[in-house]
Amino acid sequence: xxxxxxSIGECMVEMAPTQDGLYxxxxxxxxxxxxxxxxxxxxxxxxxxxxxxxGTDGLSDRMIAFMGDGGVGTSHIRRLSDxxxxxxxxxxxxxxxxxxxxxxxxxxxxxxxxxxxLAEALVGRSxxxxxxxxxxxxxxxxxxxxLSALQTARGNGATIVFDPNMRARLWPDAQTMRDTITAAxxxxxxxxPSFDEDQREFGDTDPQATIARYRALGVGxxxxxxxxxxxxxxxxxxxxTFEPVAVKNVVDTTAAGDSFNAGFIAARLGGAGxxxxxxxxxxxxxxxxxxxxALVDIAD
Numbered sequence: 001x002x003x004x005x006x007s008i009g010e011c012m013v014e015m016a017p018t019q020d021g022l023y024x025x026x027x028x029x030x031x032x033x034x035x036x037x038x039x040x041x042x043x044x045x046x047x048x049x050x051x052x053x054x055g056t057d058g059l060s061d062r063m064i065a066f067m068g069d070g071g072v073g074t075s076h077i078r079r080l081s082d083x084x085x086x087x088x089x090x091x092x093x094x095x096x097x098x099x100x101x102x103x104x105x106x107x108x109x110x111x112x113x114x115x116x117x118l119a120e121a122l123v124g125r126s127x128x129x130x131x132x133x134x135x136x137x138x139x140x141x142x143x144x145x146x147l148s149a150l151q152t153a154r155g156n157g158a159t160i161v162f163d164p165n166m167r168a169r170l171w172p173d174a175q176t177m178r179d180t181i182t183a184a185x186x187x188x189x190x191x192x193p194s195f196d197e198d199q200r201e202f203g204d205t206d207p208q209a210t211i212a213r214y215r216a217l218g219v220g221x222x223x224x225x226x227x228x229x230x231x232x233x234x235x236x237x238x239x240x241t242f243e244p245v246a247v248k249n250v251v252d253t254t255a256a257g258d259s260f261n262a263g264f265i266a267a268r269l270g271g272a273g274x275x276x277x278x279x280x281x282x283x284x285x286x287x288x289x290x291x292x293x294a295l296v297d298i299a300d
Contacts, residue, residue: 003126003269004047006076007035009134010108011052011063012101013087016254016293023089027066028294030131030165033255036295037262037284039071043270049073051121053107055084060107070295076121078114083107090254090293097254103137112142115149122153127269129261131163135180136170143180151187162188163261166197178202185214190221190268192261198224207232223264223278225257231278240275244282247289255294260285 009031015023032050039048050072054060056079063085064074086103103109111134112118122128128150138146154160164181171177178201185191191214195207204210207224211234214222221235231242263284267277287298 004049004124005035005038005042005127005129006049006051006121006125007031007038007129008051008111008121009131010086010103010106010111010137011050011054011067012103012106013059013063013085014294015087015089016252017090017092018292024293026293026295027063028255030133030163030255030258031129032067032072033258033294034129034163034261034265035072036067036070037259037298038266040298041262041266041284047073049076049121051076051111051118053078053080053083053109053111055079055107056081057084060085076117078107078111078117080107080110083110090252092252097252106137109137109139110142112138112146112149115145118146118149119152122149122158123156125153125158127159127161127265128153129161129163129265130184132165132177132181132184133167133170135184136167136177143183147183147187154187154189159190160188161190161192161261161265163192163257164197165194165257166201168201174201182217185219186217188219190223190265191219192223192225192257192264194225194227194257195229196227221268221274223281225260231282233274233278235274238274240273240278242275242278242282244286247286250289252292253289256285256289258294259288259298 011029011032014026014028067074086106089100091098198204198210210224211222223233233240260281264277264281267280
């Protein structure tokens with residue numbers, strides 16, 4: 001399948017630890033990571049763009065150049081002279097990561113403030129991807145308009161993909177997060193949650209309960225990522241499970257879920273069955289976690 005995709009959210013400066021105790025600079029962010037991998041997986045003729053807001057400073061210039069060099073389109077990205085890009089630092093312990101963020105003046109918080117620019121970025125898209133982090137970082141007064149724009153794109157034929165990606169520290173309180181995640185899922189065709197987050201925030205007893213909750217909102221396809229455990233999914237009447245092969249050498253789990261999303265989307269849009277699409281996502285994530293950083297070279 002070819003077409004025009006856009007992923008929406010925040011790309012940040014990534015400071016990732018190296019083996020010598022220093023840090024290397026990169027650029028990453030959940031929805032951008034998925035776009036970057038999709039640009040490598042989708043067939044020739046598919047356009048994969050990123051929509052966000054950045055500054056007009058040199059670091060923002062380098063970020064946009066990095067995106068373009070990675071095959072991700074940047075023509076709709078907003079440039080704001082009074083803002084810059086956010087930064088995060090990865091801390092690793094036995095392959096598991098934690099993050100320290102500096103994003104107080106991030107331009108991406110205003111990515112939905114220009115309604116006309118957002119609408120233009122969505123025109124003609126076959127697929128639109130966003131996440132719970134996208135919803136958390138944009139200004140609260142822009143959230144309803146943002147979801148309305150996605151609903152319009154959906155009515156015009158776009159498939160809407162949502163990863164709930166819940167980060168409690170980004171929200172004023174847990175109820176606001178749950179209400180917004182629920183509203184966002186309600187405009188999506190595909191939802192890609194992680195069971196540990198949905199269990200913690202919504203009290204789901206098992207992955208099947210997570211599927212049922214999102215399906216009750218009208219979501220057609222729900223794929224519940226489960227770390228190294230069994231993935232459960234339902235798309236319409238089709239149901240599937242998949243147990244990933246254990247990864248013996250986990251180096252850095254950054255972007256494990258983001259890369260899974262890309263592998264799943266690329267396979268599903270290419271006509272693969274539900275279980276095979278899950279397998280493709282899991283295999284891509286397994287490659288990614290064996291290297292440092294969010295964006296790594298992958299095998300075909």
